[in-house]
Amino acid sequence: MYRYDQFDEAFVRERVAQFRGQVARRIDGSLTEDEFKPLRLKNGVYLQLHAYMLRIAIPYGTLSSAQLRQLALIGERYDRGYGHFTTRQNLQFNWPKLRDIPDILDLLADVGMHCIQTSGNCIRNTTADHFSGAAADEVEDPRATAELIRQWSTMHPEFDYLPRKFKIAVTGAPRDRAAIRAHDIGIQVVRHPVSGEVGYRLFVGGGLGRTPMIGKLVRDFLPKAHLLAYLQSLMRVYNLEGRRDNKYKARVKILVHEIGIEEFRGRVEAEFAALDPAAIAADPEEVARIEAYFAPPAFVKLPETSQRLAADRARYAAFDRWVETNTFPHRQPGYTAVTVSLKPVGGVPGDATSDQMRTVADLADAHSFGEIRVSHHQNLILPHVRQDELYALWTGLVGAGLAEANAGLITDIIACPGLDYCALATARSIPIAQAISRRFASPERQREIGELGIKISGCINACGHHHVGHIGILGLEKSGQESYQVTLGGDATENAAIGQLLGPGITATEVPDAIERLVAVYLARRQDGETFAEAVRRLGIEPFKAGFLAAPAESAHAAA
Amino acid sequence: MAPAKQKILLPAILLANDLLDGDVIFWATRGWSVDPAEATVARDEAEAAVLQTVATAALSRGEVVDAYLVDVTLRDDGLPVPNHFRERFKIAGPSIRQDLGKQAAFAHLRGRA
Numbered sequence: 001m002y003r004y005d006q007f008d009e010a011f012v013r014e015r016v017a018q019f020r021g022q023v024a025r026r027i028d029g030s031l032t033e034d035e036f037k038p039l040r041l042k043n044g045v046y047l048q049l050h051a052y053m054l055r056i057a058i059p060y061g062t063l064s065s066a067q068l069r070q071l072a073l074i075g076e077r078y079d080r081g082y083g084h085f086t087t088r089q090n091l092q093f094n095w096p097k098l099r100d101i102p103d104i105l106d107l108l109a110d111v112g113m114h115c116i117q118t119s120g121n122c123i124r125n126t127t128a129d130h131f132s133g134a135a136a137d138e139v140e141d142p143r144a145t146a147e148l149i150r151q152w153s154t155m156h157p158e159f160d161y162l163p164r165k166f167k168i169a170v171t172g173a174p175r176d177r178a179a180i181r182a183h184d185i186g187i188q189v190v191r192h193p194v195s196g197e198v199g200y201r202l203f204v205g206g207g208l209g210r211t212p213m214i215g216k217l218v219r220d221f222l223p224k225a226h227l228l229a230y231l232q233s234l235m236r237v238y239n240l241e242g243r244r245d246n247k248y249k250a251r252v253k254i255l256v257h258e259i260g261i262e263e264f265r266g267r268v269e270a271e272f273a274a275l276d277p278a279a280i281a282a283d284p285e286e287v288a289r290i291e292a293y294f295a296p297p298a299f300v301k302l303p304e305t306s307q308r309l310a311a312d313r314a315r316y317a318a319f320d321r322w323v324e325t326n327t328f329p330h331r332q333p334g335y336t337a338v339t340v341s342l343k344p345v346g347g348v349p350g351d352a353t354s355d356q357m358r359t360v361a362d363l364a365d366a367h368s369f370g371e372i373r374v375s376h377h378q379n380l381i382l383p384h385v386r387q388d389e390l391y392a393l394w395t396g397l398v399g400a401g402l403a404e405a406n407a408g409l410i411t412d413i414i415a416c417p418g419l420d421y422c423a424l425a426t427a428r429s430i431p432i433a434q435a436i437s438r439r440f441a442s443p444e445r446q447r448e449i450g451e452l453g454i455k456i457s458g459c460i461n462a463c464g465h466h467h468v469g470h471i472g473i474l475g476l477e478k479s480g481q482e483s484y485q486v487t488l489g490g491d492a493t494e495n496a497a498i499g500q501l502l503g504p505g506i507t508a509t510e511v512p513d514a515i516e517r518l519v520a521v522y523l524a525r526r527q528d529g530e531t532f533a534e535a536v537r538r539l540g541i542e543p544f545k546a547g548f549l550a551a552p553a554e555s556a557h558a559a560a
Numbered sequence: 561m562a563p564a565k566q567k568i569l570l571p572a573i574l575l576a577n578d579l580l581d582g583d584v585i586f587w588a589t590r591g592w593s594v595d596p597a598e599a600t601v602a603r604d605e606a607e608a609a610v611l612q613t614v615a616t617a618a619l620s621r622g623e624v625v626d627a628y629l630v631d632v633t634l635r636d637d638g639l640p641v642p643n644h645f646r647e648r649f650k651i652a653g654p655s656i657r658q659d660l661g662k663q664a665a666f667a668h669l670r671g672r673a
Contacts, residue, residue, distance in 0.1 A: 027580065029622050047625055049650040050661050051582035080660060095660070097581040348656060419646060420654040423626075428649075430656050482645065 001064055001371065002147050002293040004112045012109045015116065019043045020102035027099065044115025045101055048421050054093045054101060055118040056108060060128035060146040060170070061089030061374040061381075065361035068372055070111040072357035078104050083357070085342060085350040087414060087465055088167075089127050089374040090118060094421055116154060121162045123153035123235075127169045129178045130375035133294060134337040134383040136329040140189045140198055142172035144291045145227065148282055151290075152228050159235050163242035164250035166235075167207075174494065179376060181206045181215035181496035182468055184252045185234065192221055199223050204234060204264065205256030206496070208462035213253040214496045216261040218268065229277035230268070237267045297369040297384055302334025306387035319394050321443060322405035327390070336387050338368075339407035340380040340397060345441040346434050349415045350378030359400040367393045376465075377453075378414055379407065409446040410454060410519070411437040414465055418458025418475060419482075425458035427475025427482035432456050432511050439512040440519075449519055452532040455490070468492035470533045471518060472499040473511065484511055488518065488544050489536045500541050502548040514548055521547040569631035573599040573640050574611040575651070576618065576627035584651055584662065585624065587614050592624070596651050597639050597668060601632070639668055 004012070019039070026036040040046075044055040056071070063071075071091055075083045078100045079093040086092055096104060108114055117125045126146040133141040149168055153159065159166070169183040180186025186203035200222045206215025222230050238252045241259075256264045282290075313320040328337040340360055342350050352360075364372045364382055367389050373381035385393055397403040406412045413436060416422065418429030433456055440446055455469030459476070466472030472487035483505035490499030506514055519532075521544050526535045536544065573596070574587035585592040586599035593599065602608040608629060615627040630647045632640035642648050652669045653661015663669040 026622070032622055033619070033625055047577055047582055049646075050584060050653055051577075099580055419649050420656050426646075428655060430654075434656065477646075480644065 001062060002059075002143075002290065008112070009109075012112075012114050012116075015043070015114065016102060016105040016109055019105060023098060023102055038120070041119040042116070043101075043105065044118040045096075045098075046119065046423075048094065048417075048423050049419075050421070051095045052098055052101070053421070054096045054104060054115060055086075056091045056093070056113060056115050057118050057125040058090050058113075058374050059125055059150050060132065060143045061130050061376070062128075062132075062143060063372040063374065064111070065364045065370040065372065067111045067113055068357050068361040068364070070107060070113070072354035072361070074104050074107055075354040075357070081355075082351055082353045084348075084417065085352065085374050085378050085380070087376045087378060087416070087463055088118075088125065089130070089376055090125060091374070092417075094417075117150075119165075121164050121166075122160050123149075123156070123162070123166045123168060126150050126153070127167070127178060127183075127376060129171045129173060129176075130373040130377075130381045131177060131328055131337050131383065132172055132373075133296065134328070134330050134332075134335075135173050135175075135177075136331045137175055138173040138189075138331060139191050140172045141294050142170040142178075142187070142189050144287075144294045145172075145187065145189065145200075145224075146170045147290050147293070148227070148287065149231070152231070152282070158232075159239060162235075162239055163244045164247060164252075166238075166252065176492070176494040176496070177375075179465070179468065179492040179496075181494075182208055182465065182492055183215065185231070186215045187227075190221065197223065200227060202230070202234075205253040205261070207251050207253040208465060208467045209251070210248060210460040210462075211251075211254065211257075212462070212467040212498045213257060214498060215253075216256060218261065218265050225281050226272075226277045228282060229275050229280040230272055232280055233271035233275060234268045236271050237264065241267075296332070297371070299332045299335060299384070300386070302332075302386065302388075304333045306334060306390075308388040309390055312391040316391070318405070319391060321447070322394055322403055323390060325405045325409060325447070326407045327385075330384070332384070334387055336385055336390065338382040338385050338390070338393065339375070340382060340402050341404040341406055341412065342379050342402075343406055343412050343437065344401055344404050345411060346438045348430050349413055349433050352380070356400050356402055359396065359402065363393055363396045366396075376414075377407075377412060379412070405443060406446060408451045408453070410440045410449050410452045410515075411446060413437060413454045413456060414469070415456040416458050416464035418456075418464075422458060424461060425475070426460075426477045427458050427484065428508070429456040429458040429464055429473075429475055432473060432475070432484065432508060435508070435512050436515055439516070449523070450531055452519075453492075454515070465492065466490070467498045468496065469499060470536065471515065476505060478505050482508055484508060486511075486514055486518075486548065488541055488548075489533075491533055495533075495537075502541070502545050517547040517550060518544050568602075568605075568608045568612075568629050569643070570603060570605070570608060571634060571640070572602045572608050572611065572629045572631045573642075574602075574615055574627060574629055575599070575647070576615070576624035579623055579625055582625070587611060587618075592618075594662070595666060596662070597666070599640055601634065601640050602629070637668075 203215030368382035415433040419425040457464035468490040487499030588598040
């Protein structure tokens, strides 16, 4: 894992000291809220409905056990004993006091963490595949690239006041688990089909929010050494030509859409041709230093499959179910990557108590080289677990309420905080997730339905990624009531697609029944082995639309 | 952050977030209160204008954040209940965690949003 060098350490400490002074000046009245707000946002401090909120950056979703323990400590000492893992692979505390935040930032700095790049019109925290360095299908661990981008983009003077926020995601595998085409820039590590050289494929102009767009291919193959020069070129085109007169039209997706990808690409390539990539590229020694931090851990040589695991699975049915859903093929024989579900039935998606964080940290030390990942699905990942230790790990998770066997299933719901916390929300998200989760609680039923991703946002800003949910739910206000629009056919993977609206908004209480009807259409029409998303792609939206609209049509809301 | 409203509907109360801990607070007879039951209720435009003046002054002194007037309905016991669900949640706390927010401290808020 990447560790701060002396420069990083000094820089973060200086920022904390600076913010401590800014908070003191805000409290003594020297700074007005208008002056202070941009400063606090630069340090991850938002004001929500009930309290301040602190958003902590977890670069590319990678945490050490020591870092997770520190987050547990902060949650206990300065918050309400829990934290919320987000779709940006970050962690949010919902109840910090303004006066305490500098002390929290110091505790974060003690473990090489901070809140920089979690707000404002800058290049935000770079996200990555949560199975990076573990996935069997990976060309290369994308985190060295993500870390390089993080170092390049942090406080980059040219890109600190962009027209709007800017999000970059990186995957090292052909199967996209990082939703790269829903980002301003999506980067895929690829192998050149002819030369075999490892380089990048880049997409631009993806994004969700009020104008959802799927990222468009801007460069099919870019040599690795050219990455920063190419990113600089792309950011320059956006910085110069992105709109600043209307925040709703300021993201790069709008620029790409308005001038077209061919024109956009032409401008980027012209800028790129005028630059000297070698002068912009990171020093090869620095690149090697970063890559060394992401070298694989000291795996033991093991057979491909574990007899012990097979015996444990045969013995314990609940464990067997959990292994089936919550493990992922590892590149190293005898190992697996484990999803620790933060989606207990009826729970709050992404929430973890301080005690649960400590349990995961301890289990990571015992079974996963002290490494943890945060997934944009709002779960935790133990990336490198020996198959023959899975039962011991599972036992530890069961004790902490963290062994829900539902990764990728209908109860593994993504939900933004919504109107239970967020000042921007127009409706609640979490209770909708809880109601669906309770409705589909039966493990047998969940397995019968199979892979199905429901994503819920409480406003059009789409933090819950509803546009790319197999089923997406958007909470809005309609005539003074919470109302929910349901979309179908979204996809966050390499088959990226924006979901289509099924009909008029429905009430919160109608949502579980509506989901039931969509599932019923799928179960009735699916072919052998076909997932929900595949069935929707084959059948189109109409049969589902009919199912969606079939029900209590007389209800006032359906008619509205 | 606050819904932009040109005309204040009545009756109305003034709420804000406390500068230090972000807690929702209400303008009351003796200054800011954490208890909505103590909120001063403006029943006509003149009283609402007074609350608006208080909000402007408090914001300029920097003692609160995001201060604005909210239209309410008075319950039988006199408790002002915001007409919009957003402010009902804002006052009560997360609907999914009754142990958090004001609803944990004030019984009169529980299960109200």
